[in-house]
Amino acid sequence: MNFSWISTYWPLLAAGAVQTILLLVISVVFGFVLAIGLALAQIKGPRGIKWLSRCYCTCLRGTPLLVQLWLLYYGVGSLLPLIPGLRSSFLWPVLREGFFFAAVSFTLNYAAYEAEVLRGALLAVPKGELEAARAFGMSPAQVLRRIWLPRAVRIALPTIAGEIVLQLKATPLAFTVTVMDLYAVAYKIRQDTLLVYEPLLIVTVFYVLLTLLLTRVFKVVESQVPVRR
Amino acid sequence: MSSALSLLELLSPYPPGWGGVLLAGAFSTVAISLGAYGIGILVGLVGALGKLNGSRPVIAALDLYTTAVRAIPELILIVGLYYAGTDGINRILLGLGLPPIEINGFVAAVSVLGIVQGAYMTEVLRGAILAVPIGQIEAAKAFGMRPITRFRRIVLPALIPNALPGLANLWMSVTKDSALIAVVGYQELALATRLAAGNTKHYFLFFFAAALLYLAITLLSNVIFRALELRFRRGQPKSA
Numbered sequence: 001m002n003f004s005w006i007s008t009y010w011p012l013l014a015a016g017a018v019q020t021i022l023l024l025v026i027s028v029v030f031g032f033v034l035a036i037g038l039a040l041a042q043i044k045g046p047r048g049i050k051w052l053s054r055c056y057c058t059c060l061r062g063t064p065l066l067v068q069l070w071l072l073y074y075g076v077g078s079l080l081p082l083i084p085g086l087r088s089s090f091l092w093p094v095l096r097e098g099f100f101f102a103a104v105s106f107t108l109n110y111a112a113y114e115a116e117v118l119r120g121a122l123l124a125v126p127k128g129e130l131e132a133a134r135a136f137g138m139s140p141a142q143v144l145r146r147i148w149l150p151r152a153v154r155i156a157l158p159t160i161a162g163e164i165v166l167q168l169k170a171t172p173l174a175f176t177v178t179v180m181d182l183y184a185v186a187y188k189i190r191q192d193t194l195l196v197y198e199p200l201l202i203v204t205v206f207y208v209l210l211t212l213l214l215t216r217v218f219k220v221v222e223s224q225v226p227v228r229r
Numbered sequence: 230m231s232s233a234l235s236l237l238e239l240l241s242p243y244p245p246g247w248g249g250v251l252l253a254g255a256f257s258t259v260a261i262s263l264g265a266y267g268i269g270i271l272v273g274l275v276g277a278l279g280k281l282n283g284s285r286p287v288i289a290a291l292d293l294y295t296t297a298v299r300a301i302p303e304l305i306l307i308v309g310l311y312y313a314g315t316d317g318i319n320r321i322l323l324g325l326g327l328p329p330i331e332i333n334g335f336v337a338a339v340s341v342l343g344i345v346q347g348a349y350m351t352e353v354l355r356g357a358i359l360a361v362p363i364g365q366i367e368a369a370k371a372f373g374m375r376p377i378t379r380f381r382r383i384v385l386p387a388l389i390p391n392a393l394p395g396l397a398n399l400w401m402s403v404t405k406d407s408a409l410i411a412v413v414g415y416q417e418l419a420l421a422t423r424l425a426a427g428n429t430k431h432y433f434l435f436f437f438a439a440a441l442l443y444l445a446i447t448l449l450s451n452v453i454f455r456a457l458e459l460r461f462r463r464g465q466p467k468s469a
Contacts, residue, residue, distance in 0.1 A: 062447035075433030
């Protein structure tokens with residue numbers, strides 16, 4: 001085992017870690033917002049929207065993330081320059097980056113999984129609480145904001161923690177579309193130094209530590225509200 | 230832009246169409262998944278029994294295995310095990326004074342995915358075994374059944390309905406994880422698609438077709454697992 005390369009490569013490793021965390025945060029935050037809409041559409045929406053939302057979830061959960069990512073990056077990415085004026089617009093520097101496509105596809109994929117979790121949790125909120133809220137004269141939006149959603153998130157919290165860890169473990173796929181995330185940095189170090197295992201090991205330790213941190217944080221959040229069993 | 234006809238020609242199963250390459254890729258995706266799933270079930274069964282009945286060091290080792298595999302990203306595991314596995318076997322052969330062998334990509338892919346599946350399978354099967362009512366096992370013991378007979382006649386039939394939802398989930402995830410094998414260069418559906426798309430420059434068309442193939446595999450598996458569950462739950466009271 002030879003770890004002397006760390007002294008030269010640590011800025012690159014740190015930059016990679018930032019990219020990985022950025023991808024995780026973007027996909028989880030935006031994916032969660034999208035998931036709320038999808039889950040509500042499946043529960044309350046009219047038949048057409050219900051069907052669309054279910055279709056979306058099935059399609060994104062039924063195909064590998066890698067294929068979704070490549071469909072976006074290579075497929076949609078090759079069609080984007082055909083839109084007139086886009087190449088010269090101010091958006092182009094963002095739209096041509098692999099990072100943009102990785103973030104979009106991770107967000108869409110995470111939303112599909114999270115929507116299923118939220119749908120179950122929204123249905124698991126005791127009916128009496130929602131009726132009580134309505135009896136207080138709250139509007140449907142108020143019921144959702146004050147009672148329904150917070151209760152559902154609380155119920156789904158352990159599953160959400162699991163989903164976020166799964167999402168973290170999916171981020172290395174971004175390296176296949178030229179994003180310099182942590183795994184891509186390990187790959188580059190391997191090519192530069194011909195060391196196979198050491199960079200992988202360091203990167204693995206980082207992912208495991210981040211996983212432990214996430215589970216610890218969620219345990220603290222969960223224990224904020226005492227549950228009577 | 231090309232006309233609709235030439236798009237159909239591109240997907241035709243005979244050269245110069247690339248449909249055949251995609252279908253062959255889909256077949257090797259299913260083959261890899263089936264192989265890995267089989268290995269996963271074997272590893273999982275051994276792991277679950279070890280976790281439930283093993284000595285303390287065995288339990289600690291199995292805990293390390295399942296925790297590590299479930300905490301490390303699949304891509305890193307697959308790449309790491311792929312290189313470490315082939316490299317390790319050749320080093321052992323070198324140590325024994327034997328010539329190095331070229332390890333078949335299919336075998337490497339199946340065993341790497343099998344090891345990953347085994348960790349998840351261990352937990353699914355452990356839970357399923359724990360959910361078998363203890364009275365039934367005690368009754369079998371009282372009848373004087375040997376452990377193997379007891380497992381075959383009582384525990385196994387009782388654990389399968391408990392384990393099936395988890396097993397179905399794992400099958401879905403192995404068919405999708407098998408796409409990661411593309412990164413180490415074995416030609417299954419994802420890599421075949423990338424090849425076809427790269428050669429024809431019709432990226433959107435081919436990745437969309439591949440997504441549909443994966444979706445077809447998923448939907449078909451859903452039907453099969455639903456039928457299996459109905460069969461294994463026959464004679465059980467319907468839950469609410």
